[in-house]
Amino acid sequence: MANVFVIGASRGIGLELARSHAARGDRVFAFVRNPDSAGELTEAAGESAGAISVHAMDIGDPASVAQAAADAGGETVDYLYTVAGVTGPTNNELESEIDWDAWDQAFAIMVKGPLAVFKAFLPAMHDGTKVINYSSQLAASTWPYGGMYAYGTMKNGLNRMMRSIAIDVKERGIIVITLHPGWVKTDMGGPDADITTEESVSGTIALADHLTIEDSGDFFNWNGERHAW
Ligand SMILES: NC(=O)c1ccc[n+]([C@@H]2O[C@H](COP(=O)([O-])OP(=O)(O)OC[C@H]3O[C@@H](n4cnc5c(N)ncnc54)[C@H](OP(=O)(O)O)[C@@H]3O)[C@@H](O)[C@H]2O)c1
Secondary structure, three states: OOEEEEEOOOOHHHHHHHHHHHHOOOEEEEEEOOHHHOHHHHHHHHOOOOOEEEEEOOOOOHHHHHHHHHHOOOOOOOEEEEOOOOOOOOOOOOOOOOOHHHHHHHHHHHHHHHHHHHHHHHHHOOOOOEEEEEOOHHHOOOOOOOOOHHHHHHHHHHHHHHHHHHHHHHHHOOEEEEEEOOOEOOOOOOOOOOEOHHHHHHHHHHHHHHOOHHHOOOEEEOOOOEOOO
8 A cells, every 4th residue: 555645636637546546545645725626536535435535735835735744744655646737828928918927826836836745745755755747748849839838838847847856866766757647638638638537547657656766857658658858
């Protein structure tokens, strides 16, 4: 049984990670912005015979992240999935007003947030802890399309930051990667996406199980292949 921490578990991929790890007998600490509106997760927790516990965390608020980690009581971290994300501003920014508040929110949630989470849970990590940070194919220089300036920027920044963190904790045996989960049928991915949350998550857990310290700092696809930077 592993201790699994999922940050952003109210719906979509994070919810499926909580369900799937609990189903194989792991202990899941599920963090959500608002436990009162995380109905599906609360239901899954109720049916999990104590395998899933639900905790409050707004990843965009460093004080909330620190408090949430303290609430988890210093339990050893075996797997940490930082999943929470937002699309950010999607208007045509060259032709219309730029929504700077939406840029700041995207930065707080997708760059500062994962750093705050990593630092808050670091004391509970050990040789062999696996940290999987949810990035996107839009982070890569190989992404062929324009648009989505904030989203691509934040995920690209996340990748570089996590590669640096991976280098800094390598001697302690902590494995840190970034992940493209596929184009997934969620509120963010939409109904026309390529794969289901179950497909994405089963591939990701198989990848996570087999990660070694040699993989640390790299960018992966949900199916276990390395992703171009
Ligand atoms: N779906 C795709 O095709 C796709 C592709 C590439 C990358 N990704 C990445 O994969 C991750 C998961 O995506 P998804 O498709 O599952 O998205 P989703 O269905 O839109 O769910 C987003 C999750 O993030 C949480 N969240 C947002 N802001 C938060 C905050 N301040 N504090 C705590 N939780 C917060 C949401 O909680 P609330 O319910 O409280 O809003 C929700 O649980 C994201 O990082 C996304 O960028 C997704």
